[in-house]
Amino acid sequence: MHLVRAHVLVCGGTNCTSSGSQQVREAFKRELEKNKLEQEVKLVETDCHEFCETGPLVIVYPEGTFYVRVTPEDVPEIVSEHLINGRVVKRLLYKAPVDETRIPTYKQLDFYKKQCRVALRNCGSIDPEKIQEYIARGGYESLEKAIFEMTPEQVIEEVKRSGLRGRGGGGFPTGLKWEFCRRSPGDLKYLICNADEGDPGAFMDRSVLEGDPHSLIEGMAIAAYAIGCREGYIYCRAEYPLAIKRLKIAIAQAEELGLLGENILGTDFTFNLHIKEGAGAFVCGEETALMASIEGKRGMPRVRPPFPAQRGLFNKPSNINNVETYANVPVIIARGADWFAAMGTEKSKGTKVFALTGKVNNTGLVEVPMGITLREIIFEIGGGIVGGKKYKGVQIGGPSGGCIPAELMDTPVDYESLIQAGAMMGSGGLVVMDETTCMVDLARFFLNFTQAESCGKCTPCREGTKRMLEILTRICNGEGVPEDIETLERLGRVIKSTALCGLGNTAPNPVLSTLRYFRHEYEAHIFDKRCPAHVCTALLVFSIDEEKCIGCGRCLRACPVGAISGAKKEPHKIDPEKCIKCGTCFEKCNQGAVLRL
Amino acid sequence: MPVETGCGTMKLKSREELIKYREEAKKQMLERSMEKTSIFVGMGTCGIAAGAREVMAAILEEVNKRNLQVNVIQTGCIGMCEQEPLVDVQRPGEDRITYRKVRPSDVPRIIVGHVMHGKIVEDLAIARFEEI
Numbered sequence: 254m255h256l257v258r259a260h261v262l263v264c265g266g267t268n269c270t271s272s273g274s275q276q277v278r279e280a281f282k283r284e285l286e287k288n289k290l291e292q293e294v295k296l297v298e299t300d301c302h303e304f305c306e307t308g309p310l311v312i313v314y315p316e317g318t319f320y321v322r323v324t325p326e327d328v329p330e331i332v333s334e335h336l337i338n339g340r341v342v343k344r345l346l347y348k349a350p351v352d353e354t355r356i357p358t359y360k361q362l363d364f365y366k367k368q369c370r371v372a373l374r375n376c377g378s379i380d381p382e383k384i385q386e387y388i389a390r391g392g393y394e395s396l397e398k399a400i401f402e403m404t405p406e407q408v409i410e411e412v413k414r415s416g417l418r419g420r421g422g423g424g425f426p427t428g429l430k431w432e433f434c435r436r437s438p439g440d441l442k443y444l445i446c447n448a449d450e451g452d453p454g455a456f457m458d459r460s461v462l463e464g465d466p467h468s469l470i471e472g473m474a475i476a477a478y479a480i481g482c483r484e485g486y487i488y489c490r491a492e493y494p495l496a497i498k499r500l501k502i503a504i505a506q507a508e509e510l511g512l513l514g515e516n517i518l519g520t521d522f523t524f525n526l527h528i529k530e531g532a533g534a535f536v537c538g539e540e541t542a543l544m545a546s547i548e549g550k551r552g553m554p555r556v557r558p559p560f561p562a563q564r565g566l567f568n569k570p571s572n573i574n575n576v577e578t579y580a581n582v583p584v585i586i587a588r589g590a591d592w593f594a595a596m597g598t599e600k601s602k603g604t605k606v607f608a609l610t611g612k613v614n615n616t617g618l619v620e621v622p623m624g625i626t627l628r629e630i631i632f633e634i635g636g637g638i639v640g641g642k643k644y645k646g647v648q649i650g651g652p653s654g655g656c657i658p659a660e661l662m663d664t665p666v667d668y669e670s671l672i673q674a675g676a677m678m679g680s681g682g683l684v685v686m687d688e689t690t691c692m693v694d695l696a697r698f699f700l701n702f703t704q705a706e707s708c709g710k711c712t713p714c715r716e717g718t719k720r721m722l723e724i725l726t727r728i729c730n731g732e733g734v735p736e737d738i739e740t741l742e743r744l745g746r747v748i749k750s751t752a753l754c755g756l757g758n759t760a761p762n763p764v765l766s767t768l769r770y771f772r773h774e775y776e777a778h779i780f781d782k783r784c785p786a787h788v789c790t791a792l793l794v795f796s797i798d799e800e801k802c803i804g805c806g807r808c809l810r811a812c813p814v815g816a817i818s819g820a821k822k823e824p825h826k827i828d829p830e831k832c833i834k835c836g837t838c839f840e841k842c843n844q845g846a847v848l849r850l
Numbered sequence: 851m852p853v854e855t856g857c858g859t860m861k862l863k864s865r866e867e868l869i870k871y872r873e874e875a876k877k878q879m880l881e882r883s884m885e886k887t888s889i890f891v892g893m894g895t896c897g898i899a900a901g902a903r904e905v906m907a908a909i910l911e912e913v914n915k916r917n918l919q920v921n922v923i924q925t926g927c928i929g930m931c932e933q934e935p936l937v938d939v940q941r942p943g944e945d946r947i948t949y950r951k952v953r954p955s956d957v958p959r960i961i962v963g964h965v966m967h968g969k970i971v972e973d974l975a976i977a978r979f980e981e982i
Contacts, residue, residue, distance in 0.1 A: 356947060356970065356978045364930060365977075377892060377928025377936075378979075389875035393868065401865050456895070463894045464926015495895055510871070511861035519863040617896075618929040 257295045259336060261285075264310040265298040273324065274309035280325035281311075284332040294336055311345075320345040364615050367634055369596065371604045372420075372580040373620045376464030381499050384506040387467040393512055395586035399475045400520055403586075408479035409435065412582065414590035416602030421447055421538075421575035422650065422679040423755075424601075424668040430572060433562035435480045437570035444477045444485040444524075445547070445566060445573040449531055449538040451490065452651030453702060455682035457606040458576035460618050462489065462496035465580070466503035470526065472579030474513065475586060477524040480572050484525050488543050491530040500528055535652075535706035539754045540565075540573045542708065553708045554754035575680065577606055597623030601667035605678065611647075611685035612639045621666070628662040631685055642687040646770070650679020652699040653759035655766030656692065675766040677759070691788035692771040693778055696764045697725040703760040714757030717748040721764060730791040733779035742768060787849055790834040794850045797838075799824040801846035808838035808847060883940060887920045887965050889913075890938035890946075894927030900934035901953070908954035909937070912961045920965060933976060939964045946979040 263278045278298060285291045299312075311320040311331065318341055320331065327345060334340045359365045370376075379386040387393070399408050413428030434442060446469065450458045461469060473485055489497055504526050507513040515523045529547045536542045537552040544566045546552035565571025581603060585593045594602045601623040607630065610616050614636035621630060627647060631637070638644050646658040655676030657664060664674050671678050686695065704718040721744050724737050745761030745768075752758050768775060777783045784792040797808075797817075804822040816832040819825030827838070839847045862868045882888065891897070891906045906924070913920055930936065933950035939960060940946035947970055949960060956974060963969040 356945075356972075356975045359948075359977045359979060362977050368929075373929065376926045377894075379925060380923050381926050382924070385875040386879065388868075388872050389879045391872075394872070397865055397868055460894060460927045460929075464928075493895075495898070509861070510868075511863060512868075518865055518868060615930070615932055617931040617933075618927060620929075 257293065259294045260297055260314040261294060261336075262297045262299045262310075262312040262314070264308055265300065276325045277309045277311065277323050277328060280328035281332070284328050285336075288332055288337065290332070290336060316341075318346070363636060364617070364619070364634055367625060367629055368620055369604050369622050370620045371584050371593075371596075372461060372468070372577045372606055373465070373618065374584065375468060376460055376618075379465065381464050381466055382502050384467060384503065384510065387465070391587065392467055392583075393471055395583035396471050396474050396478075396512065397518065399478055399586055400518060400522055405435065405479045405481065408475060408586065411590045412479070412585060415585045415593040416590075416597070416600075417578065417581055417585060417593065418601065418668065419574060420577035420581070420605065420680070422653065422677060424678060427574060427578055430562065430574070431476060431480050433560070434570050434572040437562050439570050441484070441569050442480060442482045443566040443569055443571040444473055444480065444482040445540075445544070445561075445571055446473055446485070446487040446579055447538060447540065447543060447573055447575045448487055448489040448493075448496070449543060450493075450576075450680060451533070451535040451538045451706070452653070452680055452682045453699075454610045454684050455608045455651055455680050457608050457618060457681050459493050459496050460606075461576050461580050462493065463499055466496075466500050467507065468580045468583060469500075469576055470503055470507055470513065472582035473526065474517070474524050475582050476572065476574070476579065478522055482572070483523050484527070486527050486529050486547055486566070488529045488531055488537070488547060490533045490537075492533050497528060497530060504528070534708070535703070536708045536754070536756050539756055542754065543573070544571065551708075553710045554756070556753065577681075598665065598667045600669055605666065605681060607681045607683045609635050609683050609685070611683075612642065612687040612690075613637070613685040614639055623667045624665045626663050626665055627657060630666070630683065631662065635685065638685070638687050640687075642689065645686045645688050645690055646692075647686065648676075648684040648695065648699070648763065649682070650677045650762075651682040652703045653677060653755065653762060654679040654682070655762045656686075656695070656770060657766070658770040660770075675769055676762070689786055689788070691729075691784055691786040692767040692774045693725065693728055693784075694786075694788050696767045697722065697729055699763040700725060700760065703756060707756065707760070711751075711753035711757060713748045714752040714754075714760065717744050717752075718757070718760050720744060721748075721761065725764070728775065728778045729784075729789045731778070731782050731789070733775075735779060737779060738768065738772070738775055783850070787836075793834045793836075794829070795827050795832055795834060795836070795838060796848045796850070797825050797827055798846045798848055801844050803844055803846070805844070807841045807843070811837045811841040813837065882921055884942050887918075887942065888923055888938075888940045888946075889920055889965065890923045890925050890940070892927060892934055892936040893924040896927050896931035897934045897936065900931075900951075902935040904954050905935045905937060905952050905957065908957040909961070912957050916961070916966070918961070918965065930976075936976075938979075940979075941965070941968060944968070947975050948977045948979075949974040950976040 264274050281296050309323050311323045331342055334342050409428050409431050417427040418424040448458050513526050531537050534552050537546045539554045542552045542554040561571045597603050604620050604622050606620045609619055619634050644659050646656050648656050657674050657676050664670050668678050700722045704722045707714045709715045745765045748761050777785050802824040809817040814831050814833050816828045817825050839849050893902050935952050937949045937952045938946050959971050963971050
């Protein structure tokens, strides 16, 4: 008698037979013979295992591997993988219905694989309205450590060593900023948090405010201790009602526990935190305009210097950072500067939160280490472009940022590389665009925004952006003239270098960067009177190909303005006078007879 | 307007008191997760815009109707705004499972299947936390 090294049991009960176990058994027989295994492996037909809904069942001994819903097509794989190579065919394994392991962990999801959550460490995990939950997860431990174990200078040194830079967009080293303010003479100093977040498509700060307000409060308290501030303001837009509500609750809780207010934790450190609601003007995200707004004045920027660290809010030395910057601070104090500096690139340390929006599959909020490429963010985390369309570029940094084309998608995301590519980190909005986006139209959209938000104080921004917008509108309407491109570039350069504040300095960026990478689209609009992405309606012409039209009437019935005429089974016509260029006929036609130029 | 804080304690006047408070909070959180099943609803602006309030109402209704002893907790945005409303279920000693795109009509399945009988509603499950 020869020795059998394995048994393959195929279920032969009626139910399994009806679900195809007979064919599976025959497939095994064939496959074993083919591989000359019929001597080594014994095929056995068994009774019903009373597990019929998952049949046909196959059990392989000696391991006792339990395969379910096996089809004859699966058999060659089981034979070659399991019986020859000794590797279990995992996809056919039986999993108990309550077995959690078949649900992927967060780290296994593409969306989270490359993420690294520092600023967002608690968002989505804790109840933002309960300080106990924050404290139970190690909250206010860093404040405690700073007050009781470190001098203010040591705190600043730690932040400096960590390499943390302003997450609001400018990227100024945070520790250095704190040091300037600390060294600035004066007893009363203010600490300000910029939570204005006015960029269209950005919602990073809102998420922290709503999901983990105490990380901001703790970060601010540590900064106040380091700089020597008694009073602090969080400037948050009134359009964020939920964020403001949760902030108010969080501040009240911290005050009640003595983590804010007079004599924090029994020491002589005092820090009072206030909320100032902004009315949603984009310019109030600019630091000097923001401070004017807190003072109760109209939100307009002023000339710098003096910088806020010298003369800021109410003419006192002030330090201003944004939400994400402060939210990073407790982690730096808790885990140390070296831990933080180990993430990121040489000059851009740590992580950055991005709001991923636009034509990308997985929209949402992501926090990634600096230096990751745009390709990784958009294609690995974001899951690529919606509907499998072609990726065209990404607008990074909102209306102040620029557009980076598909060719540069391996650009590492750090402060310097982005500026070199003509964009900027900005606060972290990432708007992904596909082939259906017209770059001229996109530039016009952002300029329309900055133009409307220009406060009007300085001429370059007030007049310059207006003129640029007029030119862009003209180009989109098919009335562009050859000089327009040059005029746009000249205006853009002048506004960039002469405007009073960051709003004006960066307003031309979307135009300049699209001119740099997509000049051919501008030229197509101006010279060929054509919009390559078929977006600018003034440049679109719809017509019907008489050869292809079968006169089915689909377009005629769908046209909302009755611009299409024609008898049944006769070629139809579009009346260009009536046509509003909505594109409905183009979508409805299944003969490809509607032409779009 | 005074805000309800619910901190349940007086001012902490020293480092030791904060440490004690933290230990107590940790203990309470642990007890909470060991004794009762917790249901988390993502209630950031993205979640609410996608219908988290209606889902929360449906959960509370179902919990009350069946007189279940569970913790219903709101959280902020975890980042997967595309998949909102997100609901997590964590039974004592088991992993925390996240459900995506939950509609009020899905709530009974989650409550009866997972919360009461430990059967994960697979078609809605998207991920699980490794540890909490």
